[in-house]
Amino acid sequence: MQVAATTWLLFVSSVLVLAAHVASAVSNEPFAIRISCGAREDIRTKPTNTLWYRDFGYTGGRYTNASRTSSIVPPLKTLRHFPLSDGPENCYNINRIPNGHYAVRIFFALVADADLQNEPVFDISVDGTLTYSMKPGWSNHEDQSFMEALIFVKKRSLCVCFHSTGHGDPSILSIEILQVDVNSYNYGRPRSNLMVLRTAKRLSCGSGKAAFDEDYNGDHWGGDRFWLGALSFSQGSDQSISTEQSIAEASLPPNFYPKKLYQSAIISTDRQPDLTFEIDVDPSKNYSIWFHFAEIDPRVTNEEERVFDILVNGDVIFEKVDIIRMTGEGHTALVLNRTVSVSGRTLTIILHPTKGYAIINAIEVLEIIPSELRTLAEEVSTLQTLKASLGLPLRLGWNGDPCVPQQHPWSGVDCQYDKKSVRWVIDGLGLDNQGLKGFLPSDISKLKHLESINLSGNSIQGSIPFSIGTIAGLQTLDLSYNQLNGSIPESLGRLKLLRILNLNGNLLSGRVPATLGGRPLHGASFNFTGNAGLCDIPGLPTCGPHLSIGAKVGIALGSLIAFLLFLVCLVCWWKRRQNILRTQKIAASREASYAKARTHFGRDVQMTKHSPQRSHDQSRIVTDDSPALLS
Incomplete structure (x- = not known):
């Protein structure tokens, strides 16, 4: 339900931003977007009749009522707050903003709920740059009830994120994006x-x-x-x-x-x-x-x-x-x-x-x-795909940019600066024992700078993607104690730098690739135990004689030909059997007719024996006959 609502609100946001852009272009006024956080409908405030759009563009958080901290705070009644249980990073993603120079202002407020901790202290980033760290006591100072910064929009979008620091849940009253x-x-x-x-x-x-x-x-x-x-x-x-x-x-x-x-x-x-x-x-x-x-x-x-x-x-x-x-x-x-x-x-x-x-x-x-400097866009997109396919819990966050601000990287993600692309890249995933489910997408290979993957101790299902074997720099792959099935991809044997491979405690089956079987003899640490269906390396059952691909193809063709011959023989036997049955049926029919005729003749004889007239005539005939007829 929350996902559907978020999708709808993001659609509405795009429409609103586009409408505002068109209006600005027509009137030659600076582009402006003002969002009343937590509001379910557009609002206008006095005395300037300022328009505040309904809440949109967020990645999480909850609606609640606001308690204003000073007279300069906009007269808005709602806010959006972000409990730490929903993730340490939460963002507003505003799209379709004309490229240019903008003043971004964010007003804070207190949650109007006695059961929630007041005056949270948190960090704010704009497009990955840590822009402001709030100070305790901000609610008692008018000029600390908001953050304002001048930034350049270069890709028609703006991402404003709030990072929990363990001192209360971020609570946001409003966001303003004003072109200068x-x-x-x-x-x-x-x-x-x-x-x-x-x-x-x-x-x-x-x-x-x-x-x-x-x-x-x-x-x-x-x-x-x-x-x-x-x-x-x-x-x-x-x-x-x-x-x-x-x-x-x-x-x-x-x-x-x-x-x-x-x-x-x-x-x-x-x-x-x-x-x-x-x-x-x-x-x-x-x-x-x-x-x-x-x-x-x-x-x-x-x-x-x-x-x-x-x-x-x-x-x-x-x-x-x-x-x-x-x-x-x-x-x-x-x-x-x-x-x-x-x-x-x-x-x-x-x-x-x-x-x-x-x-x-x-x-x-x-x-x-x-x-x-931001993280490579393709790698950010891949991490979002991974987030969806593995069903990452909300508490991990994974909103905004995974590597910046450097003070708030994503949980379980290791980053390094890549001089070639002049961007941050992902070189490690450490999501062991996080209650992950779902499956590993083949897109994981797009994280081509990975050196370590640790997804052990979860409930990941499905097969190991063949594409993992294309991550050339991978040194550690730990997928132990999941529910992975199928065979081990032959492509893993191409990982020349792979030194640690833990696939134990899964449901894998089939032959362990020969290119992996000898690695432990050269100092690598591989573990395949706890997979009842695996075979053909020391410590595991033997799979039987190894057949080349050509042999396997030959066996398959031979089996097909044998099956076709068997099928032809079966058809011939069936036709011959049908002919025999037909012949037997005709013979039986003729025999039945002959037997019937004999039966009629016997009956006639019997009737003759028992008739007096027939007996007299017979005796007369016999008497008149010559002796030769009686012999």
């Missing part, structure tokens, strides 16, 4: 399309309220970013200012920053000349920092009236910043960007004035995450 300008947030590094930019912090300075771009009347191509409000950096030692005057050069491509972002700011004072801002970050990472300025202070109208340096963790990254000089006039947006490496767990930004006071309108800190 293809050149947005280009931080000047080559091959930036191979990177993911995760939002570590977005801060609107001088504003005390958290807001999205839509609240700031921002352009849709900006991706509806979230800005956390900040009135002060140093508890009143600085001051906030604002203006209603329009800001020039603000809502421009490729980033489309809203004008309202520049209409408020924080300014340093005599009590605290430096403006200092600190955030906690992950160590040994690179961060792209974006600084937003507009000279909205009516006291500053000329160059050289406000000049300051910008330092990050003690290093000067911008020197002698003069907003009026760099923009040419006041109330004009200025954006500066720099990429820095952070070794510790704190990123400290200092604006140090050399003339006048420092000012800042907004700050963005984006973590730069190299995109993970």
Whole structure:
């Protein structure tokens, strides 16, 4: 029932995504998909009348009611949560997305059920790249109630996965996929399309309220970013200012920053000349920092009236910043960007004035995450076939990419990086004692990089696929203690690197291939015991004289000819028998007629003897006859 429902919902998802794409193309609007997780029908939310599609595209999980954690969370009433018993990895697979640059935002919420553990902590990956690891206490911080990242879609699909870490069941309120300008947030590094930019912090300075771009009347191509409000950096030692005057050069491509972002700011004072801002970050990472300025202070109208340096963790990254000089006039947006490496767990930004006071309108800190290389598509597809044919239990998961993120590989799957294909490949399967059933598909040979297969201690039925003998690098094959039947494929003898072969404890029969029988003499470890039908190697019964294929064909032809001769003889005998029976029948008929005639004659004689007239006549005849007649 669950499978049928999932299939139907995936079909619906494709239709919805295609419809959204067509609508976007017609209106020249950015492509957008918003999913209300756990919702069974489309929903629109106030005050913007935003459309949220019903839940689709998932690989598992369960519907339940949601408990919102903050005021910025969308007003949605349901969520989807993923119990660990259903698998450690669960994903949303969204297809038919136009290739391009997208902001992906995922909101979290708490399950509205006292019996379930609240505030789960889990990891999130996008297209195989570990993008975010949640922190304990996230439900008490508005800017930690969601994850946002900028990614490139290259194959018209997007896979968002949630990985259990043993601290509660992942619970997802909503997923948003919002197209942005293809050149947005280009931080000047080559091959930036191979990177993911995760939002570590977005801060609107001088504003005390958290807001999205839509609240700031921002352009849709900006991706509806979230800005956390900040009135002060140093508890009143600085001051906030604002203006209603329009800001020039603000809502421009490729980033489309809203004008309202520049209409408020924080300014340093005599009590605290430096403006200092600190955030906690992950160590040994690179961060792209974006600084937003507009000279909205009516006291500053000329160059050289406000000049300051910008330092990050003690290093000067911008020197002698003069907003009026760099923009040419006041109330004009200025954006500066720099990429820095952070070794510790704190990123400290200092604006140090050399003339006048420092000012800042907004700050963005984006973590730069190299995109993970994916697993070979053919091998991923083969593993999914294996999952279906062996009936893998839900607890194993097997959703998303088997090798990435590297922190969360699939259970029972070993990976290695293949330089030739520049992809991850599967070099080991270790699924022993997992309660597997079903059969081994012949497609397993498509995992051509396998070096080890261990499927022992399960209930796998059917025969051993002949194709396994084509996995040239296979060194270990353990299929012991299953319910495999049939014969051992001759192809296994072609595996020149095979050193361990355990087929014991099955229902196999027939001759063990001669190419395998001598291997143990050269250091290999083979085990065929516990198969009553196997024969012809030391420790097993003898199969009898070995016949070549030609001999077997000759015997088969001879047997056929003998059978045909026997059939011809049988037909001839049957026809002869029929002729004899027919002759006997005719003879019997004639004999019966002769016997009948004699019977009539005897009766007549008897009647004559007993008749007086006949006796007188007879005596008279005899008397008149000559003596010669009586002799």
